[in-house]
Amino acid sequence: MIKISKKILNTLEEAARQASKTAYAPYSNFPVGAALLTENGEIYVGCNVENASYGLTNCAERSAIFTAVADGRGRGDFSALFIYTPGQVCHAPCGACRQVLTEFFTPEVFIYSACDSGEIIAWTMEELLPDSFEIPTGD
Secondary structure (H helix, E strand, O other), X not given: OOOOOHHHHHHHHHHHHHHHOOOEOOOOOOOOEEEEEEOOOOEEEEEOXXXXXXXXXXXXXXXXXXXXXXXXXXXXXXXXEEEEOXXXXXXXXXXXXXXXXXXXXXXXXXXXXXXXXXXXXXXXHHHHOOOOOOOOOOO
């Protein structure tokens, strides 16, 4: 398990909430924000960007990952992901996001979800997507 201090969690939550304010969510009216923590303490944020062709929508979690990868980060560089979902119920990442996250997170990395009720839920990557597709090792 990767330990994250309460101070860092608060910073991640605030970053995710701020990121949700830039979401483009005219179809769902569900602006989600994500804050991704690297092992060296950098934070990458993402928000959901919807499209009239729903399959082309990009979730906040994947936006944050893709931004980090574009900046040179890769598998094993991440310590935690914090998502904010509006409303009174915290939500886990969707299936597509879970598969993308497992590509870059080790099984013990935590994913946190906060909502307007004040609740925070946490899962490890292994809990969110057990028995996921694995990266080929070339053996």
